[in-house]
Amino acid sequence: MFNSLVTRIGLVSAVVLLLFMASILAFLHANRISAELVQSLQDVNQAQAEAGEVRQQLDSVNRQMLAMEALADPDNEVWISESESESLQSSLDNLEAGAGRIQEVLDVHEVNERPDAPLELLLQAWRDQVRWLSGPVESEIDIDNDEEAAREQALFEGGMDVVGENTQVWLEQARDQVREQSMQLQLVAASLNESLDEVVARSSRLIQGVFVVSLLIVIGAGYPLVRHIRRSLKALTKGSVQWSAGKTEYRVPELGRDEFGELGLHFNRMAAQIEEVMAELELARARADHANQSKSEFLANMSHELRTPMNAIIGYSEMVLEEAEDDPEARAEEFKADIGKILAAGKHLLALINDILDISKIEAGKMTLYVEPVDVVELIEESMTTVRPLIEKNDNRLEFQHDLEGFRIESDQTKLRQILLNLLSNAAKFTHEGRITIAAECRRADDRDLLDLTVTDTGIGMNEEQQARVFEAFTQADSSTTREFGGTGLGLTICKRFAELMEGDLVVSSAPGEGTSFTLSVPVRSQTDADDEQDTPQSDGQADMPVDSRGRVLVIDDDPAARDIAGRILRGDGYEVLVAESGQRGLELARQSRPDLIVLDVMMPGLDGWQVLEALKKDSALATIPVIMQSMLDERQTGLDKGADEYLTKPVDRRKLTDAIRCLLPEAEAGRVLLIAGDSDSREQADELVGDIEAEIVQTADLDEAKAMIGRQPFSMVMIGQHPGTDEVARFMLDIQRAAETRAIPMLLLKPDGVEDNHIDQLRSYLSQQSRD
Amino acid sequence: MPKILLIEDNEMNRDMLSRRLSRKGYDVDMAVDGQEGIDKVKANRPELILLDMSLPVKDGWTVAQELKADADLGAIPIIALTAHAMEGDRQKAMDAGCDDYDTKPVELKRLLGKIEALL
Numbered sequence: 001m002f003n004s005l006v007t008r009i010g011l012v013s014a015v016v017l018l019l020f021m022a023s024i025l026a027f028l029h030a031n032r033i034s035a036e037l038v039q040s041l042q043d044v045n046q047a048q049a050e051a052g053e054v055r056q057q058l059d060s061v062n063r064q065m066l067a068m069e070a071l072a073d074p075d076n077e078v079w080i081s082e083s084e085s086e087s088l089q090s091s092l093d094n095l096e097a098g099a100g101r102i103q104e105v106l107d108v109h110e111v112n113e114r115p116d117a118p119l120e121l122l123l124q125a126w127r128d129q130v131r132w133l134s135g136p137v138e139s140e141i142d143i144d145n146d147e148e149a150a151r152e153q154a155l156f157e158g159g160m161d162v163v164g165e166n167t168q169v170w171l172e173q174a175r176d177q178v179r180e181q182s183m184q185l186q187l188v189a190a191s192l193n194e195s196l197d198e199v200v201a202r203s204s205r206l207i208q209g210v211f212v213v214s215l216l217i218v219i220g221a222g223y224p225l226v227r228h229i230r231r232s233l234k235a236l237t238k239g240s241v242q243w244s245a246g247k248t249e250y251r252v253p254e255l256g257r258d259e260f261g262e263l264g265l266h267f268n269r270m271a272a273q274i275e276e277v278m279a280e281l282e283l284a285r286a287r288a289d290h291a292n293q294s295k296s297e298f299l300a301n302m303s304h305e306l307r308t309p310m311n312a313i314i315g316y317s318e319m320v321l322e323e324a325e326d327d328p329e330a331r332a333e334e335f336k337a338d339i340g341k342i343l344a345a346g347k348h349l350l351a352l353i354n355d356i357l358d359i360s361k362i363e364a365g366k367m368t369l370y371v372e373p374v375d376v377v378e379l380i381e382e383s384m385t386t387v388r389p390l391i392e393k394n395d396n397r398l399e400f401q402h403d404l405e406g407f408r409i410e411s412d413q414t415k416l417r418q419i420l421l422n423l424l425s426n427a428a429k430f431t432h433e434g435r436i437t438i439a440a441e442c443r444r445a446d447d448r449d450l451l452d453l454t455v456t457d458t459g460i461g462m463n464e465e466q467q468a469r470v471f472e473a474f475t476q477a478d479s480s481t482t483r484e485f486g487g488t489g490l491g492l493t494i495c496k497r498f499a500e501l502m503e504g505d506l507v508v509s510s511a512p513g514e515g516t517s518f519t520l521s522v523p524v525r526s527q528t529d530a531d532d533e534q535d536t537p538q539s540d541g542q543a544d545m546p547v548d549s550r551g552r553v554l555v556i557d558d559d560p561a562a563r564d565i566a567g568r569i570l571r572g573d574g575y576e577v578l579v580a581e582s583g584q585r586g587l588e589l590a591r592q593s594r595p596d597l598i599v600l601d602v603m604m605p606g607l608d609g610w611q612v613l614e615a616l617k618k619d620s621a622l623a624t625i626p627v628i629m630q631s632m633l634d635e636r637q638t639g640l641d642k643g644a645d646e647y648l649t650k651p652v653d654r655r656k657l658t659d660a661i662r663c664l665l666p667e668a669e670a671g672r673v674l675l676i677a678g679d680s681d682s683r684e685q686a687d688e689l690v691g692d693i694e695a696e697i698v699q700t701a702d703l704d705e706a707k708a709m710i711g712r713q714p715f716s717m718v719m720i721g722q723h724p725g726t727d728e729v730a731r732f733m734l735d736i737q738r739a740a741e742t743r744a745i746p747m748l749l750l751k752p753d754g755v756e757d758n759h760i761d762q763l764r765s766y767l768s769q770q771s772r773d
Numbered sequence: 774m775p776k777i778l779l780i781e782d783n784e785m786n787r788d789m790l791s792r793r794l795s796r797k798g799y800d801v802d803m804a805v806d807g808q809e810g811i812d813k814v815k816a817n818r819p820e821l822i823l824l825d826m827s828l829p830v831k832d833g834w835t836v837a838q839e840l841k842a843d844a845d846l847g848a849i850p851i852i853a854l855t856a857h858a859m860e861g862d863r864q865k866a867m868d869a870g871c872d873d874y875d876t877k878p879v880e881l882k883r884l885l886g887k888i889e890a891l892l
Binding site for chain 1: 783785786789790792793796877878879881
């Protein structure tokens with residue numbers, strides 16, 4: 001509680017303030033007391049003066065009394081005048097009042113009265129004498145007052161002589177009494193003076209004491225406080241100086257648990273943060289430097305790598321020219337080998353440039369992913385088909401292990417394929433008479449489902465240093481490998497970047513002489529495409545890939561939505577669907593996988609639909625594949641003229657598309673049989689005939705419906721069973737025979753036991769109908 | 774027919790240069806790495822050596838130093854060839870004892886001039 005600096009300072013101030021208040025109170029109290037004392041002293045002094053007066057009055061009254069006594073002669077009834085009597089009376093009253101006031105003061109100071117009180121007696125005697133000298137006043141005598149009356153009587157009986165004698169004695173005593181009182185008053189005054197002195201001294205001592213105590217408290221509490229503040233400020237200042245000088249590892253020592261301590265703590269925290277940030281900055285700078293250096297190295301290597309095939313191209317071209325000049329008779333045959341070298345170098349150069357463009361595209365952040373559902377097994381098998389010649393060249397075996405039949409992931413198919421092809425061709429290059437295995441499996445890591453594709457070979461392998469550099473640009477395990485094995489030296493760099501772009505990774509493990517294993521890990525569900533999960537449900541992945549497809553259709557379209565729609569329609573209809581996002585890719589896929597039909601978009605960046613169509617029709621291997629063109633614009637005639645088999649306008653109508661495909665894809669192998677019959681016997685017969693062949697038999701008795709069905713979907717055979725409408729059946733058969741699209745469909749008449757005639761009738765009718773036309 | 778030894782690891786460069794020199798009337802012998810180059814110099818005593826600098830097994834600078842250190846073979850002129858057309862490389866090659874220097878890609882006329890000057 002007393003840790004806080006503010007509390008401490010506040011507490012000290014409060015104590016000092018309290019002390020001052022106490023001293024002020026004490027001072028006021030002392031003041032009041034001394035004022036009272038001064039008042040008393042004044043009273044006493046006044047009483048003393050009064051005592052002097054009283055003494056004088058005593059003498060004065062005595063003289064008057066004696067004079068009056070001499071004047072009056074009671075025996076002769078000569079009395080003092082009334083005015084003289086009154087004057088005497090008032091003098092006596094004054095005297096009595098003065099004596100009373102003195103006695104009051106003495107009473108206040110508790111000085112005891114003399115018990116014999118001679119002054120009182122004297123005054124009484126004088127009063128009696130005055131009355132006596134004034135003559136008798138009977139009426140004035142109060143008869144009821146016995147004592148007074150008795151004294152009056154005694155006075156007159158005793159005569160004034162006795163009174164006179166006593167008066168003189170009392171006078172003396174009264175003088176003594178007054179003198180005594182005066183002395184007593186002096187004593188009281190002295191004691192009062194003493195008290196006053198004491199009060200003043202005490203209050204000044206108190207004030208001094210308070211001052212001293214306050215001073216001690218301020219010094220006692222203030223000095224350590226000031227020292228502490230000074231030290232703390234010093235420490236904090238030192239800290240800031242150190243930090244500003246770059247020594248961010250400096251820490252302010254602990255400054256206690258007060259505000260400074262807290263400040264020091266915050267300073268240290270701030271320093272720690274600065275240190276952390278500085279470290280991060282340093283790291284970032286080092287990274288940037290390293291990246292910059294790598295880039296320079298990359299550039300240097302790149303220019304060297306580009307120059308090598310360029311040398312060959314220029315060198316051989318010059319040589320061919322020189323040889324042609326030297327020997328004008330030389331035949332083209334003789335130049336063939338050199339021109340082949342020029343071509344190879346040109347291709348290598350192109351591959352290099354492509355790879356470099358890929359890398360710079362990745363580096364610039366311009367490489368985008370096109371995420372779509374990818375059938376893992378299909379993708380791997382396709383890639384295997386592509387690299388098989390390369391693998392067999394070195395007498396290697398290629399194996400694929402998986403239990404992911406039909407498993408689909410959401411990823412960029414093109415980039416996955418590029419990585420796979422690269423890994424496989426690497427494995428093939430560096431392995432002789434060995435085994436190359438692809439393994440695919442799923443695992444869960446960091447809350448993500450990952451697909452691991454591992455390509456393992458039994459080839460030459462790599463040591464640790466080579467493994468560390470294998471993903472760097474232009475580094476092959478050995479510089480001589482380029483000569484022996486070819487390649488741009490950028491393949492794995494690109495693969496690694498692609499893997500990272502897909503939020504996955506590509507890692508290597510190897511040992512010299514024991515082979516190499518590259519593992520590509522990619523998320524099963526693309527993070528970037530998480531929002532579209534509902535649009536591309538994974539659960540139906542297997543459902544829409546039938547084992548026995550009705551044919552393979554390649555959809556070439558740059559618009560993902562259009563690809564998706566076409567893909568769904570066709571898969572739903574039982575076709576195996578391949579998709580390509582560009583004309584170039586479409587041509588590659590067409591060459592690789594020889595689809596049964598191609599759906600081709602017209603407007604695409606790069607190679608457009610027309611160019612692709614032209615390329616397809618020029619390629620003897622692909623020219624026969626039917627092509628359906630799709631476009632927003634209706635250029636049907638142009639399309640058909642250029643060799644397309646069908647032209648559809650977008651947006652694609654499902655019916656039109658499926659119908660067009662059905663027309664173009666003969667489905668002999670589909671085994672669909674149309675049975676025209678109204679009874680169940682025919683059905684049994686047809687089933688029997690079909691036997692174990694997995695053919696679908698569609699039965700109908702309605703001939704119009706049968707016609708519509710044939711128009712809508714191809715059938716491999718039409719069987720004619722029992723049907724009541726002989727003529728109608730005959731006309732139906734004739735129609736089928738005549739229409740170009742259906743002419744090829746064989747027809748079979750079913751002959752139920754014992755109903756032979758009917759068949760013959762039908763046949764005859766059929767034949768006669770035909771001859772008439 | 775002057776005998777020239779071409780020490781070059783790149784197959785295409787070797788092929789091109791040897792054929793073009795042969796047509797110009799030189800007897801061209803070839804080696805694919807530094808060690809083979811030294812062996813062939815010892816065995817065949819060429820009149821001039823064309824030496825690539827970045828060679829496997831033993832690089833061009835080492836080859837040049839070793840040959841020039843040999844009292845017997847030191848007199849054979851060496852022309853250094855390298856793809857790195859940089860002043861530093863030229864100096865490095867000359868320091869290693871080469872008699873002349875040419876950059877790749879080879880300009881045949883210029884190289885022939887240098888060969889003739891040294892022969």
